Amino acid sequence: MVLNYIWIAFFLVAFVVALVKLIFLGDVDVFPNMINSTFAQAKTGFELSLGLTGVLALWMGIMKIGEKGGVVNVMARLLGPLFHKFFPEIPKGHPVTGTIFMNLSANMLNLDNAATPMGLKAMEQLDEIKNERIEKLRKEKNLDEATVTRMRQTATNPMIMFLVLNTSGLTLIPVSILVYRAQSVTVNGEAMTAANPTDVFIPILLATFFSTLVGLLVTSFYQRINLLNRTVVLALGGICCVMASVIWAFNSMDAALMNTVSISASSITLMAVIVGFIVAGMRKRVNVYDAFIEGAKDGFTTAVRIIPYLVAILVAVGVFRASGAMDWIIDGIGSCVKAVGMGTDFVGALPTALMKPLSGGGARGMMIDAMQTYGPDSFTARLACIFQGSTDTTFYILAVYFGSVGIRFTRHAVTCGLMADAAGIIAALVIAGMFFG
Helix, strand or coil: CCCHHHHHHHHHHHHHHHHHHHHHHHHCCCHHHHHHHHHHHHHHHHHHHHHHHHHHHHHHHHHHHCCCCCCCHHHHHHHHHHHHCCEEEEEECCCCHHHHHHHHHHHHCHHHHHHHHHHHHHHHHHHHHHHHHHHHHHHHHCCCCHHHHHHEECCCCHHHHHHHHHCCCCCCCCCCHHHHHHCCEEEEEEECCCCCCCHHHHHHHHHHHHHHHHHHHHHHHHHHCCCCCCCHHHHHHHHHHHHHHHHHHHHHHCCCHHHHHHHHHHHHHHHHHHHHHHHHHHHHCCEEEHHHHHHHHHHHHHHHCCCHHHHHHHHHHHHHHCHHHHHHHHHHHHHHHHHHHCCCHHHHHHHHHCCCCCHHHHHHHHHHHHHHHHCCHHHHHHHHHHHHHHHHCCHHHHHHHHHHCCEEEECCCHHHHHHHHHHHHHHHHHHHHHHCC
């Protein structure tokens, strides 16, 4: 329901802002721009889904090989004790545990093309668990059809926890941001490149870690999950040690070596997953080719199913931007900050922070614009890069993942996701001040 109200608000606020600009400012282009944006974003939503079709078919085919080869089950058994603490409603040893781990691992390595199909597969498996429980309750309590339908369209606790961990955007190696900083941008007619493109690596790592930690804690609070136990404490302690090791290792490299290692590590990991699944299938005497085709068919079906949800969220965000509402929000914040005598260096990076939950491509454009406007080595540009890497596209992920399994009632998913985003933004501001202020 929260997503429903937010979607409506995008259009209503955009319409009011556009009316004000037309009547009081004489902006006769605002409404044509908004209408053009609806068509452009609808087309973009379809093209994105079309572009995902091949990737979904590939990775769902690979996942089916891993499933039949027993890899997913092995991972589920190994991770069962920890995941059962975060996802107590998932049956012990269920294959979805392995799928969730692979999705989160792909996200941490910035492998977006691999993470999305794995995430959609995990949502399908979580939906199967939910439906099995609904059927059991239907027989036990003789539920009417309307109640059953609403239950099927309502997000479960494991679904919400999984999505919040995704939207918090934990990333170990932000390859794409480092690449953008390494490229030349034009500032006042002069081509400029960041002196050290990787100087935002550690700040991004720290900011996204706090975002994920807050998302985990807030969702656990909503779901009344007790995290004060030996398994969770050891796991979180181990993750902190891994983070510290990665920070230390990359901090000792120069910019060129860091970029090379980041890209190579991501590519090698991805290829190792593909080959490992195929080998596992061969060991189990699985017809690997047929298994791939079976999974790939599911990928095509999923890509078609998410089109309406993708178009809905992209059109709403596009109208909001085209109306100028986003610019008014930024200008208002800047005026308030200036009025209380605070520095306004961070205001130029706020469009990236505010756009990131709505649109990854839009936030990326804002980040690049900040580098072009203020210079790649300015505090504003560096902060924009940290904003870009600190969280993920919350509404996009909610729309696509929930849409893939027909979820309409998201419960506390939006609230927890936005709180994780807010934590990432605040952490980015503080950390950027420490490193570059």
